[in-house]
Amino acid sequence: MSVVLLVVIYVAFVGLGIPDSLFGAAWPALHADLGVPVSWGSLVTMVTCCGTVVSSLSSAALIGRFGTGRVTAVSTALTAAALLGFAVAPSFPWLCLLAIPLGLGAGAIDTALNNYVALHYKATHMNFLHCAYGVGITVSPFLMSLALSGGTWRDGYLEAAACQAAIMAATIAILPLWSRVGHADEDPAGEKDDDPAPRAASPLALVRRRDIRLACLVFMASVAIEGVCNTWCTSYLVSSRGMGAGEAAGMVTVYYVGVTAGRFLSGVLANRLSSKQLVGLGQAVTFVAVLVLLAPLPLAAAPVGLFLVGFGNSPLYPNMLHLTPRLFGRDLSQAVIGVQMAASYVGALTLPPLFGVAAERVGFWLFPVALLALSVVVLAAFLGLMALKGWRPRRPGVPCEVS
Known part of the structure; x- marks a missing residue:
């Protein structure tokens, strides 16, 4: 079942x-x-x-x-x-x-x-x-x-x-099945199988907390990377790199293939690496990808860079969600996830259009610069959240912990 x-x-x-x-x-x-x-x-x-x-x-x-x-x-x-x-x-x-x-x-x-x-x-x-x-x-x-x-x-x-x-x-x-299926063997924290009673908390009260603001900033900037790539990578390739419009239109698919491949590999590696490690490795790949787009390389390198941006950024979203009950408590996780996902949607709604306005005035060469800036925000907010929560590195054979 x-x-x-x-x-x-x-x-x-x-x-x-x-x-x-x-x-x-x-x-x-x-x-x-x-x-x-x-x-x-x-x-x-x-x-x-x-x-x-x-x-x-x-x-x-x-x-x-x-x-x-x-x-x-x-x-x-x-x-x-x-x-x-x-x-x-x-x-x-x-x-x-x-x-x-x-x-x-x-x-x-x-x-x-x-x-x-x-x-x-x-x-x-x-x-x-x-x-x-x-x-x-x-x-x-x-x-x-x-x-x-x-x-x-x-x-x-x-x-x-x-x-x-x-x-x-x-x-x-x-x-x-929702009330009959047990999860004792699957519970990642080894805690009680039953759903905890949700703690009442308004979104406004939650975002007053510094740790939740940092988590929301991680989600907002990470999803903005996806939105900017999805909306503007074609314009960047045509306007700044001289790629044909027909060929450039297919590059969004290249990005999403990278996203899907990255999450599949992240799922395979999740039994060996902690969620924190997966996020960190992913962000390292994202930085390499942005450097590929920034460097004066042949046009053929651009699809590789877009694939790697999707590949590197993709582990963050699921692994941050998985960490939420351990970062903020099982009883508060539903409310916090709601706020985090709302922040994601706000980032997707506002930041790509703002980039479009800036690129229209300055030029689409800003595309990799914007991705670099968003990646820095993601990494800084994530490291700040982990430091605030007193992250303890995972010991071999012991589940990862956040105190």
């Missing part, structure tokens, strides 16, 4: 990744079909992101009242309904309206399952969980391209909605 539950959690995270890149793949055909300016796509993305922030901050109260299983099932149903709505939406305002349940559902799924896996499973499962997300975000543009080759963008959204409906059915089917 434990295996079945874990498999469905993985599948739910594949489904979580599907909508995140589906809209971008559909937008060129979608905006032309609905007759709206291409720039309006950011409005839908912003509404979705705001929904995720709201649901992330509300997750502790919702899960405390209804439980992880019910919140996951209902949230998956929300995303399935939103995707179906996108498929039949008659006009652009409907897309903005449907982006609200899409964001609310995605944020709740993300926060609920991350906390559950952080509490009950080893770090390797957290890394593989986010590798599953990488599979979803990589596959969905392919699904949309298949739909567009023989039909319309609406067919792509219908296929995505069908996938989410199947995942919804699976999450409903396993509802009885």
Whole structure:
């Protein structure tokens, strides 16, 4: 039963990744079909992101009242309904309206399952969980391209909605397992198997704490690296490196392949290395990658640099989430994860557009400079958090500890 539950959690995270890149793949055909300016796509993305922030901050109260299983099932149903709505939406305002349940559902799924896996499973499962997300975000543009080759963008959204409906059915089917499956062998901290009673804490009270502010800064800057790469790497390669537009468009895929590969390898290594070590090694790779982009190397080195940025930055998100119960307490982890993920979404919503404004005025040669600055922020905030928590290095054969 434990295996079945874990498999469905993985599948739910594949489904979580599907909508995140589906809209971008559909937008060129979608905006032309609905007759709206291409720039309006950011409005839908912003509404979705705001929904995720709201649901992330509300997750502790919702899960405390209804439980992880019910919140996951209902949230998956929300995303399935939103995707179906996108498929039949008659006009652009409907897309903005449907982006609200899409964001609310995605944020709740993300926060609920991350906390559950952080509490009950080893770090390797957290890394593989986010590798599953990488599979979803990589596959969905392919699904949309298949739909567009023989039909319309609406067919792509219908296929995505069908996938989410199947995942919804699976999450409903396993509802009885959430209370019956034990995790004594999987509990990474060797603590009590039962979920601790969530401690009541408002987001405002949490962010007054210096340690939580540092953790939020780590998440915000790390996700900003991803957002800047996703949004602006093509413009950088075309404007500053002279790459052809068609070739440059495929470099986003190279970045996400690096993300997926990095999380898979991180999952494999999690039984040998601590989460802190995985984050540190990943950031070292990220610095090397940024230097590759900064150096006056041939254009062929640029895809290597982008791959390594994704590869190096990818272990941070799952491993920081896995550390949350040990850094802040099992009873407070759900609330803290909600705040951390809200900070991530705020970083994704604000920092890439700010970089776009700066690059438009100064030049896209700022791209690797911005990545370097964000990497420095990530590393400084992470080291500051570990020092504040009195990190004790892991001894051989002993689980890592944070005092």
